[in-house]
Amino acid sequence: MKDIFECKLLIVDDEPELLKMLDTILRREGFQRLVAAADCHAARRIFASERPEGVILDVSLPDGDGFSLLREFREKSAAPVLFLSARDEDENRLLGLGLGADDYMTKPFLPRELTLRLKAVLNRTYFPAALRQTAKPVFKLGETEIDLNSGTVSTKTGQLALTAKEFALLEKLYESHGHIVTGDSLCHAVWGDDLYGYENTLMVHIRRLREKIEPEPSAPQYLLTVRGLGYKLTGADGK
Amino acid sequence: MKSMMKILLRYVFSAAGIALILLVVNFTVLVVWTIQSTGIAQKDYSIAQFADGLTLENGVYTLSEPIRDTITTQYQWAMLIANDGGKVIWSLNLPGDVPRYYTVTDIASFSRWYLNDYPVTVWARSEGLFVLGREKGSVWKYSIEEQQTMMDNFLACIPAVLLLNGFIAVLLALLFGLRLFRSLKPLAKGIEDMAENRPVALSTKGLLGALASRINQTSDKLITQEAALKKRDDARTTWIAGVSHDIRTPLSIVMGYASQLEEDPELPPAKREQAGVIRSHSERIKALVSDLNLASKLEYDMQPLRKKTVSLAVLLRGVTAGFINGGLPNGYTIDIKINDNTQNFFVEGDEELLKRALSNLIGNSIKHNPDGCAIKVALQRDGMVCTLQVSDNGTGFRQDLLENLNTSQNPSELPNRGLGLTIVRQIIKVHGGTTACYNLPQGGGEAVLSLPGLAGKGG
Numbered sequence: 001m002k003d004i005f006e007c008k009l010l011i012v013d014d015e016p017e018l019l020k021m022l023d024t025i026l027r028r029e030g031f032q033r034l035v036a037a038a039d040c041h042a043a044r045r046i047f048a049s050e051r052p053e054g055v056i057l058d059v060s061l062p063d064g065d066g067f068s069l070l071r072e073f074r075e076k077s078a079a080p081v082l083f084l085s086a087r088d089e090d091e092n093r094l095l096g097l098g099l100g101a102d103d104y105m106t107k108p109f110l111p112r113e114l115t116l117r118l119k120a121v122l123n124r125t126y127f128p129a130a131l132r133q134t135a136k137p138v139f140k141l142g143e144t145e146i147d148l149n150s151g152t153v154s155t156k157t158g159q160l161a162l163t164a165k166e167f168a169l170l171e172k173l174y175e176s177h178g179h180i181v182t183g184d185s186l187c188h189a190v191w192g193d194d195l196y197g198y199e200n201t202l203m204v205h206i207r208r209l210r211e212k213i214e215p216e217p218s219a220p221q222y223l224l225t226v227r228g229l230g231y232k233l234t235g236a237d238g239k
Numbered sequence: 240m241k242s243m244m245k246i247l248l249r250y251v252f253s254a255a256g257i258a259l260i261l262l263v264v265n266f267t268v269l270v271v272w273t274i275q276s277t278g279i280a281q282k283d284y285s286i287a288q289f290a291d292g293l294t295l296e297n298g299v300y301t302l303s304e305p306i307r308d309t310i311t312t313q314y315q316w317a318m319l320i321a322n323d324g325g326k327v328i329w330s331l332n333l334p335g336d337v338p339r340y341y342t343v344t345d346i347a348s349f350s351r352w353y354l355n356d357y358p359v360t361v362w363a364r365s366e367g368l369f370v371l372g373r374e375k376g377s378v379w380k381y382s383i384e385e386q387q388t389m390m391d392n393f394l395a396c397i398p399a400v401l402l403l404n405g406f407i408a409v410l411l412a413l414l415f416g417l418r419l420f421r422s423l424k425p426l427a428k429g430i431e432d433m434a435e436n437r438p439v440a441l442s443t444k445g446l447l448g449a450l451a452s453r454i455n456q457t458s459d460k461l462i463t464q465e466a467a468l469k470k471r472d473d474a475r476t477t478w479i480a481g482v483s484h485d486i487r488t489p490l491s492i493v494m495g496y497a498s499q500l501e502e503d504p505e506l507p508p509a510k511r512e513q514a515g516v517i518r519s520h521s522e523r524i525k526a527l528v529s530d531l532n533l534a535s536k537l538e539y540d541m542q543p544l545r546k547k548t549v550s551l552a553v554l555l556r557g558v559t560a561g562f563i564n565g566g567l568p569n570g571y572t573i574d575i576k577i578n579d580n581t582q583n584f585f586v587e588g589d590e591e592l593l594k595r596a597l598s599n600l601i602g603n604s605i606k607h608n609p610d611g612c613a614i615k616v617a618l619q620r621d622g623m624v625c626t627l628q629v630s631d632n633g634t635g636f637r638q639d640l641l642e643n644l645n646t647s648q649n650p651s652e653l654p655n656r657g658l659g660l661t662i663v664r665q666i667i668k669v670h671g672g673t674t675a676c677y678n679l680p681q682g683g684g685e686a687v688l689s690l691p692g693l694a695g696k697g698g
Contacts, residue, residue: 015488021495086487107487108494108525179564182556196582228575229560
C-alpha cells in the first residue's frame with residue numbers, strides 16, 4: 001500500500017441517500033475502492049468477502065446495532081472503524097470508543113471533518129511512522145533560534161540551555177503558538193496541577209524563560225502575557 | 240416527629256392552664272358570692288341593733304319605727320323572753336304556732352337554731368333573751384365543729400392542695416396527650432412519607448382509622464399520579480430524542496451536499512455562496528436539535544450528570560481562552576476578572592455542562608450584538624457561594640424575555656426562543672444554583688450564575 005487512498009473502505013448505513021453521498025464525498029477525496037452495505041447481514045457478508053481496510057459504521061441498523069458488528073469485525077481484523085452515528089449521547093460515544101472504535105462522529109457532519117478524521121485514522125493504522133515525529137521542532141523567534149531537540153536557545157551572542165521546566169513551558173506554548181495557553185494548562189504540563197498555588201512559581205519561570213528568548217525581557221515581543229488567562233507565544237517561525 | 244412533640248407539650252401546658260384558670264374562676268365566684276350573701280344578711284341592722292331598738296319605758300316596751308318596719312318586711316317576727324320564768328314579755332307578729340313559755344331546755348335547743356322550723360337568731364338583753372324569727376324555710380343553718388389542729392393545718396394545706404390539683408391536672412393531660420400522640424404518630428409518619436412520595440400503608444384500626452385510610456388513599460393516588468406524570472415526561476423526552484435522532488440523517492445529507500457545492504470550484508461564486516448559506520443554516524438546525532434534546536433531558540432529569548470536582552476559575556479561563564483562540568470576530572473583546580478568593584473554590588459538577596452554560600452566555604452576547612460588544616466575565620465568591628457574571632455593553636435582553644427569565648419558575652414556560660438561556664438555567668438548576676438576568680443601566684445585559692461550593696473543600 002503506497003498511501004491511504006488505496007485502502008478499501010466499507011460503508012455501512014441504512015439510508016441509501018447517505019450512502020450515495022458518502023460515496024461521492026470519498027471518491028472526490030481520492031478513495032477509489034468503496035463498498036457499501038445497508039444492514040448488518042450485508043455488512044457481515046461483505047466484510048468477510050471483501051476484507052476492507054477501513055469501515056465507516058452507523059450505530060442504528062435495521063437488523064442490529066453497530067456496536068455488536070464492531071465486536072465481530074474486531075475478532076476477524078484490525079481494520080480501523082469510524083462510527084458515524086445519529087446518537088449523540090456521550091454514553092454512546094464512550095461505548096463506541098470503549099469497544100475499540102478508532103473515532104466516533106455524530107450526524108449531521110461536515111464532509112471535510114469526516115474526510116480529515118478518516119484520513120487521520122487510516123494514517124495512524126497504516127502509516128504510523130509518518131505520524132511518529134522523532135524530531136522535535138526547531139523554530140525562530142526573531143533572531144533567536146530555539147531547538148527543542150537539544151533544548152537550546154541560540155542568539156548572536158551565544159547559546160543558552162533551557163532548564164527542564166523552561167523547556168516544558170516552551171514546548172507547551174509552541175504546541176499552540178499564536179493561541180492563548182491558560183495558566184492552568186501550563187501548570188498541568190509542567191507540575192501536573194492547577195494554577196492555584198503555582199502563580200508565583202509560574203511567573204518566575206516565565207520571567208527566566210523570557211530572559212533567555214526575548215531580546216528585551218522587560219518588554220516581551222514573543223512570549224506575551226494575556227491578563228487573567230495565561231500566556232501566548234507569537235511570531236514563532238517554524239522550520 | 241418534632242412537631243408532634245411540640246403539639247403534645249402545648250397540649251399538656253394548655254391542660255394545666257385550663258385547670259389553673261378554672262381554679263381561679265371558682266375561687267373568685269366563691270368570694271363574690273360570699274361577700275354578696277353577707278351583704279344581704281347585714282343589709283340594715285345586726286341582731287344587736289334590733290335588740291337595742293327595743294326600749295323599756297315605764298314598764299312598756301317600745302320598738303323604734305324603722306326597726307319595726309325592717310322586722311316586718313325582711314324578717315317575720317320578734318319576741319323577748321324574760322330571764323325569770325321564761326315567759327314572752329314582748330312580741331311582734333308572733334305566729335300562733337310559737338309557744339309563749341320556754342324552759343331552759345327549750346331555749347338551749349332553739350338558740351342559734353330553729354324554733355318550730357322558724358330560723359331564729361337570739362341576742363341577750365339584761366332582762367331577757369331577744370329572739371328574731373324568720374319565715375320558715377328561708378335560712379339554711381349548719382353547725383361546723385372541727386378539731387383545732389385540723390383547722391390550724393387547714394390554711395397551710397390550701398397551697399399544698401392547689402399544687403396537688405395542678406400536678407394531677409398536668410399528669411392527666413400528659414397521659415391523655417401521650418395516648419393521642421401514640422395514635423397520631425403513625426399518621427404523622429404517613430403524612431411525612433406521603434410528602435416524600437413514599438408509599439403509605441397505615442393500619443386503619445382504632446380511633447383514627449378513618450383518617451388513616453384517607454391518608455392511605457391519598458398516598459396511593461399521589462403515587463399513581465406521579466407514575467403517570469413520569470410516564471408522560473419519559474414519553475415526551477423519548478419522543479424529542481427520537482425526533483432529534485431521526486432528523487440527523489436527512490440533515491447530514493443536506494449539510495453534506497451543501498458543503499460540497501460550497502467548495503465546488505466549477506460553480507459560480509454566487510451559487511457557492513448560496514450553498515454556504517444552506518450549509519450554515521443546517522448547522523444551526525443541528526445546534527437547535529441538540530439544544531432541544533439536552534433541554535428536554537435536563538428538564539426531566541434524564542441527562543446523566545458526570546459529576547466531579549470542578550474549579551470554576553480554571554473552567555472560566557479555559558472557556559474564555561477557547562473563545563479568543565477560536566477567533567473572536569472584529570469588534571468583540573472579552574475581559575476576564577477572577578477574584579483571588581475564588582482560586583481554590585470548587586463545585587461538584589458536570590464540567591462539560593458547566594462549560595456549556597458559560598459558552599452559551601458568551602455566545603449569546605456575540606449572537607445578539609452583531610455589531611460587536613465588550614464582554615466581561617467575572618468570578619466572585621461570597622462564603623460558600625460563587626457568582627459568575629457574564630455581562631456586555633450591547634443591546635441587552637428583550638424586556639419580555641427578561642421578565643420571563645426572572646419570574647418563571649419552570650424553565651419550560653419560557654418562550655421558545657432562546658433555548659440557550661433555558662439550557663443555562665437548567666444546567667445551573669441541576670447544580671443547585673440560581674440564574675438571574677438583568678439589563679444594565681448603562682446598556683447591555685448581565686447574567687449572574689450562583690453556584691454552591693463543595694463543602695469541606697477550599698474553605
